[in-house]
Amino acid sequence: MTDGRTLRTLLQGNVVHGLLCAGLRGTTPVLESEALASAIERFLAASDALAAAGIGEFEVNPMVLARGSEGYELVALDCLVTLSNFAASGLAPDSDGRPVNKAQAARPVANIARILEPRSAAVIGVSEKGMNNGRIILRNLIENGFDTSRLYVIKPGLDAIDGCRCVPDVASLPEKVDLFVLVVPAASTPATLEQIAVHDKAWSVIVIPGGLEEKAGSQSIVSHMRKALEEARSQGKGPLINGGNCLGIRSVPGKYNTLFIPEHKLPMPKGVVAPLAVISQSGAFAICRISKHPSINPKYTITCGNQMDLTIGDYLDFLADDPDLRIYAVYVEGFKPLDGEKALAACRRITAAGKTVIFYRAGRTQAGAGAAASHTASIAGDYPVTRHLFAQAGAVVCDSLDEFDDAITLFTLLDGRKAQGNRLAAVSNAGFECVAIADNLGGMVLSTYTEETRKELEEIFRAARIADIVDVHNPLDLTPMAGDEAYERSFRALLLDPNADLGIVGIVPLTVMMNTLAADPAVHQEDVTRDDSIAARYGRLARETSKPFVAVVDTGPLYDPLCRELERHGVPVFRTADRALRMLERWRNSPAAR
Numbered sequence: 010m011t012d013g014r015t016l017r018t019l020l021q022g023n024v025v026h027g028l029l030c031a032g033l034r035g036t037t038p039v040l041e042s043e044a045l046a047s048a049i050e051r052f053l054a055a056s057d058a059l060a061a062a063g064i065g066e067f068e069v070n071p072m073v074l075a076r077g078s079e080g081y082e083l084v085a086l087d088c089l090v091t092l093s094n095f096a097a098s099g100l101a102p103d104s105d106g107r108p109v110n111k112a113q114a115a116r117p118v119a120n121i122a123r124i125l126e127p128r129s130a131a132v133i134g135v136s137e138k139g140m141n142n143g144r145i146i147l148r149n150l151i152e153n154g155f156d157t158s159r160l161y162v163i164k165p166g167l168d169a170i171d172g173c174r175c176v177p178d179v180a181s182l183p184e185k186v187d188l189f190v191l192v193v194p195a196a197s198t199p200a201t202l203e204q205i206a207v208h209d210k211a212w213s214v215i216v217i218p219g220g221l222e223e224k225a226g227s228q229s230i231v232s233h234m235r236k237a238l239e240e241a242r243s244q245g246k247g248p249l250i251n252g253g254n255c256l257g258i259r260s261v262p263g264k265y266n267t268l269f270i271p272e273h274k275l276p277m278p279k280g281v282v283a284p285l286a287v288i289s290q291s292g293a294f295a296i297c298r299i300s301k302h303p304s305i306n307p308k309y310t311i312t313c314g315n316q317m318d319l320t321i322g323d324y325l326d327f328l329a330d331d332p333d334l335r336i337y338a339v340y341v342e343g344f345k346p347l348d349g350e351k352a353l354a355a356c357r358r359i360t361a362a363g364k365t366v367i368f369y370r371a372g373r374t375q376a377g378a379g380a381a382a383s384h385t386a387s388i389a390g391d392y393p394v395t396r397h398l399f400a401q402a403g404a405v406v407c408d409s410l411d412e413f414d415d416a417i418t419l420f421t422l423l424d425g426r427k428a429q430g431n432r433l434a435a436v437s438n439a440g441f442e443c444v445a446i447a448d449n450l451g452g453m454v455l456s457t458y459t460e461e462t463r464k465e466l467e468e469i470f471r472a473a474r475i476a477d478i479v480d481v482h483n484p485l486d487l488t489p490m491a492g493d494e495a496y497e498r499s500f501r502a503l504l505l506d507p508n509a510d511l512g513i514v515g516i517v518p519l520t521v522m523m524n525t526l527a528a529d530p531a532v533h534q535e536d537v538t539r540d541d542s543i544a545a546r547y548g549r550l551a552r553e554t555s556k557p558f559v560a561v562v563d564t565g566p567l568y569d570p571l572c573r574e575l576e577r578h579g580v581p582v583f584r585t586a587d588r589a590l591r592m593l594e595r596w597r598n599s600p601a602a603r
Contacts, residue, residue, distance in 0.1 A: 360403025548578025
């Protein structure tokens, strides 16, 4: 995946390149820079042929400099070759010798459109009396506005469930449905898939059950299932499959949700649809993101589990050109053979278009890789390699789950805004936070004020009766004596100053001068949802200016309602100033902010 230009850029900052080619620390260059780049390029050029020959790894170590007839040259002293079972991985060379995943090449991936925005659907595994997973999924489909006249339940002996027509078996479906949701036990899954394929009754299937590829002893079940699928596809039939071992998909435009969590346990985001797709192998990871971001309503939330058919790379590639999407939040535990390459290529297309890929790679250690294999049957590759490749492709690669959540918050809520420069306007009502802001600027600088802004601030201080204790600085420390109006007016003046490009406002909300608590009339008169609250004030500021800014609320859970209210108004919130500035700096340097 590394082209010549990227390779040469990377070499410029590499210490080995410096020692050999750049005269590092006063040494004499002994090798032309181009000779080193050329040697590495020959390795890259040979990689496909080596893979096709069944070689999994090819390592030269050490490679030394030896004096030749025309100066120094690179000579390999030792090499190590590791063989791989090429055929067992489902790979075969194409006419050019490049490895191809045979199973993936045969899939009708264009049908992803039907799985994401189906017009007809069927569910199997719905309980008539109890509220099992199948019944929850059926209810979710209905409550999301899916057309019940084209929503069927496979259930013998009944005419209807929840107003949806029942049919006794797969063969009795009155039409070939766009989406079939399969919620039967794992042991019954292959037979059901075979019926769907043989009778050509679905364009796509979401397989919810686990216990397939990730469970020891399931090989015969999986083999039977794959054989039925291959036979159907050889005849131009055979559905596209998402899963198994997944929670499925929530699609706002598709008007459905197979995440079998009842609304009282996981309220779904409402309102404006965010230009965000969450693509996750883990279903639990995806629903935890929904729970942690109640003000962000993704267009798609996709959980693909084992990737037994559809993969992370497939979804990224298909959605890369979606005009409604600008942020792709991706959680990966491991790639199917060659799917990492497909995902990287899609990532490059997305970031080249000025969009954002937020990427988290799990299964980084031996223990983590083992857990991933038992969870979603993924083979976790070398983490440092994966990390650097996706960073080179332009992704925002996150090292922690907190960072992943911070990136979702910031990139989604600042979507459409641009960073015109690096001059930061900063306000807080706590001295420690002003110091923390100044200590964590990264590539940003504190903005200066025009004389007009200085005079405006002094007038605000006088009106708020804090002129005797507050001076004009950046960061501006308003002290706990500033109320909501002075707080908002001061930050507005700093942010809108022509010398400021972006802003950060720290809110230490414990002061009695501010309205920052959820309503509790028996105890106090505050209500953070009022129009005069600090959250509503900053929400209005966010709508009035295109300049990006973030808020910090460095407190405990008592002030969670304040954070939720700020984000509901479109203001990104972080719980510490250093986290806020680290992510603001990453956003500022991303294609999305340019």
